[in-house]
Amino acid sequence: MDQILLQILNGLDKGSAYALIALGLTLIFGTLGVVNFAHGALFMIGAFCAVTLQKILSLSTITIDPTKTDFLGNPAKIKTPYVEAWFGPEMGAAIIDWSVPLAILFSIPIMILIGFIMERGLIKHFYSRPHADQILVTFGLAIVLQEIIKQNFGANPIPTPAPDVFRGSFDFGMLLGFDPNAIIYPYWRIIYFVFSMIVISGVFAFLRFTTFGMVVRAGMADRETVGLLGINIDKRFTIMFGIAAAVAGMAGVMYAPINSPNYHMGMDFLVLSFVVVVVGGMGSLPGAVLAGFLLGILESFASMNEIKQFLPGIDQIIIYLTAIVILLVRPRGLMGKRGVMEE
Amino acid sequence: MSNSKLTRRGLLKTGAVAGAGLAMPTLFTGNVWAAAHGGYTNAPSNGKVILGFNVPQSGPYADEGADELRAYELAVEHLNGGGDGGMMNTFSSKALDGTGILGNKVEFVTGDTQTKSDAARASAKSMIEKDGAVMITGGSSSGVAIAVQGLCQEAGVIFMAGLTHSNDTTGKDKKANGFRHFFNGYMSAAALAPVLGKMYGTDRKAYHLTADYTWGWTQQASIAAATEAMGWETVNNVLTPLATTDFSSYVAPVLNSGADVLVLNHYGGNMVNSLTAAVQFGLRAKEVNGKNFEIVVPLYSRLMAKGAGENVKGIFGSTNWHWSLQDEGSKAFVKSFGTKYGFPPSQAAHTVYCQTLLYADACQRAGTHNPCGVAEALEGFDFDGLGNGPTHYRADDHQCFKDVLVVKGKENPENEFDLLEIVEVTPRAQVEYAPDHPMFAGGELGKCNPGA
Numbered sequence: 001m002d003q004i005l006l007q008i009l010n011g012l013d014k015g016s017a018y019a020l021i022a023l024g025l026t027l028i029f030g031t032l033g034v035v036n037f038a039h040g041a042l043f044m045i046g047a048f049c050a051v052t053l054q055k056i057l058s059l060s061t062i063t064i065d066p067t068k069t070d071f072l073g074n075p076a077k078i079k080t081p082y083v084e085a086w087f088g089p090e091m092g093a094a095i096i097d098w099s100v101p102l103a104i105l106f107s108i109p110i111m112i113l114i115g116f117i118m119e120r121g122l123i124k125h126f127y128s129r130p131h132a133d134q135i136l137v138t139f140g141l142a143i144v145l146q147e148i149i150k151q152n153f154g155a156n157p158i159p160t161p162a163p164d165v166f167r168g169s170f171d172f173g174m175l176l177g178f179d180p181n182a183i184i185y186p187y188w189r190i191i192y193f194v195f196s197m198i199v200i201s202g203v204f205a206f207l208r209f210t211t212f213g214m215v216v217r218a219g220m221a222d223r224e225t226v227g228l229l230g231i232n233i234d235k236r237f238t239i240m241f242g243i244a245a246a247v248a249g250m251a252g253v254m255y256a257p258i259n260s261p262n263y264h265m266g267m268d269f270l271v272l273s274f275v276v277v278v279v280g281g282m283g284s285l286p287g288a289v290l291a292g293f294l295l296g297i298l299e300s301f302a303s304m305n306e307i308k309q310f311l312p313g314i315d316q317i318i319i320y321l322t323a324i325v326i327l328l329v330r331p332r333g334l335m336g337k338r339g340v341m342e343e
Numbered sequence: 344m345s346n347s348k349l350t351r352r353g354l355l356k357t358g359a360v361a362g363a364g365l366a367m368p369t370l371f372t373g374n375v376w377a378a379a380h381g382g383y384t385n386a387p388s389n390g391k392v393i394l395g396f397n398v399p400q401s402g403p404y405a406d407e408g409a410d411e412l413r414a415y416e417l418a419v420e421h422l423n424g425g426g427d428g429g430m431m432n433t434f435s436s437k438a439l440d441g442t443g444i445l446g447n448k449v450e451f452v453t454g455d456t457q458t459k460s461d462a463a464r465a466s467a468k469s470m471i472e473k474d475g476a477v478m479i480t481g482g483s484s485s486g487v488a489i490a491v492q493g494l495c496q497e498a499g500v501i502f503m504a505g506l507t508h509s510n511d512t513t514g515k516d517k518k519a520n521g522f523r524h525f526f527n528g529y530m531s532a533a534a535l536a537p538v539l540g541k542m543y544g545t546d547r548k549a550y551h552l553t554a555d556y557t558w559g560w561t562q563q564a565s566i567a568a569a570t571e572a573m574g575w576e577t578v579n580n581v582l583t584p585l586a587t588t589d590f591s592s593y594v595a596p597v598l599n600s601g602a603d604v605l606v607l608n609h610y611g612g613n614m615v616n617s618l619t620a621a622v623q624f625g626l627r628a629k630e631v632n633g634k635n636f637e638i639v640v641p642l643y644s645r646l647m648a649k650g651a652g653e654n655v656k657g658i659f660g661s662t663n664w665h666w667s668l669q670d671e672g673s674k675a676f677v678k679s680f681g682t683k684y685g686f687p688p689s690q691a692a693h694t695v696y697c698q699t700l701l702y703a704d705a706c707q708r709a710g711t712h713n714p715c716g717v718a719e720a721l722e723g724f725d726f727d728g729l730g731n732g733p734t735h736y737r738a739d740d741h742q743c744f745k746d747v748l749v750v751k752g753k754e755n756p757e758n759e760f761d762l763l764e765i766v767e768v769t770p771r772a773q774v775e776y777a778p779d780h781p782m783f784a785g786g787e788l789g790k791c792n793p794g795a
Contacts (some may be wrong), residue, residue, distance in 0.1 A: 006595045014589060071666065071687045071760050072678060157615045159652030186623035189591070217683030236440035252477070253516055259588055259616050260650060264402070268588050303592035305581050315592075316584055 002173055002182040008301045013189045015296025016196035017043075020251035021269055022276040022288035023200060024244035030220050030283045031237040033130050034123055037138040038319065040270030041145040042245050045114065046252025047261035048149055049107035051158050054099040057083055098163045100257055107249045115245025119238050142266065150263040157260035162188040166257075188257050195254050200246060200289055207244075207285070216240055220283075275323050281336025291334055295319050349479050382546050383497040383713045384794030385477040388480035392447040392712065394699070395476030396420070397467050397491060398505065402458035404611040407691040411481060411505055412453060414692035418699035422449045422512055423681075429679035433672040433728035434700060438707035445706055446767035453475060458585075460482065460490035467491045471498045477712050478503060480698050483611070485509030485558035492521040499794015501714045503698035503785035506691045508610075508642055513742035514783035519791040520714055522721055522741045524701065525694045526774070529782055531641050531661040531736035534747040536569035538659060543604065545574035550602035552593050552617055554609050555582040563608045566641050567781060570606075578602045582610070583617070590617040594624050603631040606639045615650035622654045631634070635708065643750055646689050648762040655752030655762065662748050664693040664730050664764055673730040687760050701736075713792040726795060729746065739778035740788065747774050769779045 021043050029034045060079035068076035078303055084092030095102075122141065126134045161167065166187045174181030207213035218227045219233040226233045252261075259265070280287030301307060302318035314321075325335060385393070396415045399408035420426045424441035431439050443449050452474040454466025463482075470476040471494075479495050480503040482488035486508035496503035496518040504512060504523040508531070513523050551569060553559040559582070567577045578600055583593055594617065597605055605626060609617045619626070621638055629636040640647075643660030666677045666687035676696065680688040688696070701721065709716035722738035731745035749767040756762055776783070 002599065003596060006598075007592065010591050010595055013591065070758060072681045076758065082752065092627075150401075150405075153399075155409060156646060157612055157650040159650065159654075161652065166624075168622065168628065181629070182599065184625050184629075186625070188623065260618075260619060260652070262612060265588065268586075300592045305579065305596060308581075 002178050003198065003304070005176070005178075006172075006183050006185070007304060008297055009183070009189075011187055011297025011300035012193050012293060013296070014300060015293035016193050017251060017255055017269065017292075018273055018296050019167060019289045020196050020199060021248055021273040021290025022280065022292050023203060024248040024251075025273055025277050026280070026283060026285050026288040027203070027240055027244040027247070027264060029277070030285070031216060031240045032119070032123070034126065035134050035138070036123070037135050037274075038118065038142040038145065038204070039138075039248055040266035040268075040273065041142040042111065042114070042248035042266070043252040043255070043269055044149060044261070044263070044266030045145065046107050046111060046249030047160070047256045047265060048153060048252075049110055050100050050103040050160050050253045050256040051153065051248060051261050053103040053106045054096070054160055057081070057096045057099050057102075061085065100162055100253065103252055103256075106247050107253050111246040111249030112242035115242035116238065118145075119241040123241075124238075141217065142270070146263050146266060152265065153261075155263060156298045157262040159260050160256040162191075166191060191194035192254050192258060196251070199250060203243070203247060204285065207221075212236065212239075233247045272319060275319055279323050279326050279333050281333030283337060284333065284335040287333055287335030294334075295322060298322055355728055362429075382793065382795060383715075385471065385475045386795075387445075387477060387712055390447055391450050392681060393442050393470075393474055393476045394449060394451045394702075395467065395470035395474065395479040395481075397454040397456055397463060397470065397479055397481035399458045399483045399487070400453075400455040402456075404458050404506075406650075407483040407611060407644070407689065408456070408481075410646065410689045410692040411483065411695045414680065414688060414696040415451065415453075417680055417683060418696045419449045419451055422699070422703050423758070426683070427675075427679050430672050430676050430696065430700060432551055432727050433675050434704070435727040436704050436708070438704050439523070439700065445710070445712065454481075455484070456481065456487050458487060458489075459484050463487040463491050464494050467494050468498070469497055471495075478702055479508075479716075480695060481505045482701070485512055485561075486556045488512055489516045492516065494520050496520045496789070496792055499714060499792040501702065501717050503702050505695045505698065507558070508562065509558040509784075510565065510782050512536045513558050513740040514561070515785035516557075517740050517788050519718060519741075519789045521679050521717075522698075522701075522736065522743075524698050524736075524743045526661075526663045526745075526747055527688060528558070528565040528641070529744070529776055529780070530747050530774040531562070532565035532569035533774040534663045534749050534767070535566070535639070535641055535659065536573055537773075538749045538767055539570065539639060540573045542659065544634070546604045547575045547604050547634070547637075548578045548632065549575050549604040549606050549639075550597050550600050551580040551606045551608055552597075553580055554613055555584050558610070559608045559684075561782065562641055563606075566606060566608070566639075568782075570648070575604070583613070585613065585786060586615065588616055590620040591624070593617070594620045594626070597621075597626065598624065598629075601631070603634050604637045605638060605750050606641065608641060610642055610644075611647060612640055612650070614647050618651050618658070618729045644690050645687075645760065645762055645769050648689070648752060649759075656754050658752045659766070660750055662750050662763065664691045665690065665748055665750060665763060666760070667688050667765060668730055668748075670728075670730060670732065672728040676730065682792065691732060700729065701726075714793050718791045735771075737778070740783065744771050744775055746771050775777075 042310040058081050060081045062077045064075050065078045066075045093202045161332045170187045172185045204229050217330045276291045280291030298318050398411045405524040421429045448767040452470050456463035467479050471682050478501045485507040488504050492502045502521040510528050553563040553565050578592045607617050627638050643662045648655045705717045705720035706709050706712050709720040721736050724736040727733045734745040748771045750763040
């Protein structure tokens with residue numbers, strides 16, 4: 001039982017990343033009708049916002065210490081971060097330690113700006129083009145963004161730890177009445193799940209309870225009529241693109257302590273996220289979230305040794321197998337609507 | 344309305360004549376002519392010899408590939424008489440004189456293996472057929488190395504393996520045209536197990552997570568055999584796909600498996616992610632069976648340690664070479680590489696630099712680039728001055744034998760490169776094995792193929 005609960009927790013955790021990326025993808029598809037293959041790259045850029053802020057906060061003055069030598073036998077260069085010089089060693093170290101949570105604030109304006117530039121500079125020129133063209137151009141953009149990150153940050157994963165207080169793990173089983181050590185789960189992964197729920201709820205609340213969201217939903221349902229009412233729906237959709245980019249970026253920032261950011265992490269998530277969107281139902285926001293968590297949990301169970309012994313390699317194909325079964329039973333996905341991508 | 348007289352037959356004839364005319368000049372100056380002229384594939388011509396550096400420039404081992412390329416460029420510079428000469432000054436063989444190889448200037452072409460066997464074979468094939476490479480070297484994955492080694496055997500060029508640690512490379516998949524300077528899984532296990540026994544005791548239960556390809560399989564088999572021989576029990580071995588990025592589903596079951604040691608048979612980005620997950624799940628702080636839970640990474644590299652950050656502290660593993668070695672060869676290489684690039688070389692950089700020098704030296708001693716002559720010069724060759732002490736290139740399987748380092752993630756690094764500390768230099772005799780050892784059995788070295 002404890003193993004099952006542990007894999008459910010794991011699945012919710014994986015599903016959080018899938019759901020957040022799929023949510024952004026669906027937002028863009030639902031509003032602009034664009035299949036954005038560069039969305040995984042936005043997730044990666046979010047993670048590198050955390051890396052960048054960590055680097056900025058760690059910027060240091062260099063002094064020479066003649067009593068020590070470097071690897072070539074020359075006098076060693078000692079780095080002292082500016083923040084430690086300005087705020088004192090303890091406060092300065094704490095600021096650097098909290099670089100990931102701080103990066104959330106840092107990433108939001110950056111990601112919105114990147115989203116605006118992407119939409120206004122490139123994607124708007126492909127609105128009336130076939131989906132195949134949109135996929136090609138956004139996939140190309142993803143590769144360009146990936147190579148820019150590789151060029152500037154290198155190919156090696158860059159450790160971006162969570163604050164000290166959130167490192168380590170928590171005896172989750174004790175809360176549920178299990179034996180000590182039965183279900184141990186890392187603090188940061190729990191935080192990631194909670195964070196994803198807050199972001200997802202925030203996006204839904206924004207669309208549901210604000211006038212802006214109401215207009216966007218109306219535009220998603222009937223763009224032409226909303227336009228005839230004198231509302232500049234294009235402008236609102238551009239803002240939604242920025243919001244979708246910010247959601248992907250925040251998902252990337254918070255994911256950085258779980259797996260050290262590297263230049264191909266966006267591609268690692270991209271295909272899976274598209275499967276999530278299709279399984280959830282193209283254009284359905286609740287569907288994307290539901291499918292994200294469902295596939296995350298199934299993938300987690302499939303990697304259990306007990307299951308792999310009977311079905312070798314099942315962990316590699318479970319997501320695609322599930323997608324096939326669901327699409328055979330429900331061709332529009334779990335919560336898909338008639339008419340979306342069916343013309 | 345125009346009335347064209349061009350018929351299909353006429354077009355074909357014209358095309359054939361034009362094609363033959365265009366091909367004529369290259370037929371007598373290109374690789375085909377040179378091959379026929381030298382009696383082997385891609386004999387050097389026009390005073391230059393082309394080497395093919397086939398490394399991962401993308402994918403999970405890209406950082407190792409980048410460091411390999413730096414070392415290759417440094418080796419070429421030294422072979423052509425540039426720079427400070429690096430390990431050419433300390434190499435026990437004095438056949439190299441800084442005038443290229445056999446008087447031919449060394450040039451090189453590069454390819455991206457993408458850490459995929461098919462891509463690696465395609466780029467190696469292109470370098471042999473289009474660029475005229477007489478030797479292929481590189482790798483950062485045993486799957487890739489074995490695939491390219493097979494291709495080089497068929498094409499009739501020498502393959503100087505780069506980073507490949509699977510027993511199979513010089514075991515069941517060995518080839519007469521292939522040579523490996525790097526150590527292997529068996530040697531890692533033979534060096535590491537006694538240290539693990541000394542540190543953690545001989546009554547341990549080990550859980551293995553293993554990369555699901557040739558390197559992972561043979562690495563796991565080697566370390567399991569060596570640790571079981573001293574009393575450890577292998578509780579479980581779970582294979583993980585090479586493309587895995589989140590290892591939490593694989594690490595979580597370790598908690599309740601009864602194991603008190605986790606062995607991560609992972610490399611590169613895989614190791615960084617699996618170790619990070621293991622530390623996140625609190626395994627290092629756990630106590631099982633009355634003992635502290637321990638993690639072991641049998642194959643270490645500084646680049647991996649950098650990626651894993653603080654998580655590597657206190658974790659044991661093995662490595663082929665480390666920049667902190669104090670022999671003259673290692674010091675010369677670190678100085679040369681560090682001055683050029685601003686940071687110390689990795690073990691990947693070291694092994695490919697050595698392979699390039701060893702190939703050049705063998706050609707020089709053999710007086711030819713003919714793969715059969717080169718192979719003969721490398722087989723049974725004893726040398727020193729390239730780090731790791733006296734080294735022997737065994738004729739039976741083309742595997743190098745030298746001292747192996749056991750290392751530990753450093754608790755208090757003095758600088759950003761000071762991540763691993765050498766715990767023990769395991770003497771060569773302790774890691775040697777018979778050519779027909781069961782872990783290396785099967786397959787035939789075969790005969791050298793000069794191609795052409």
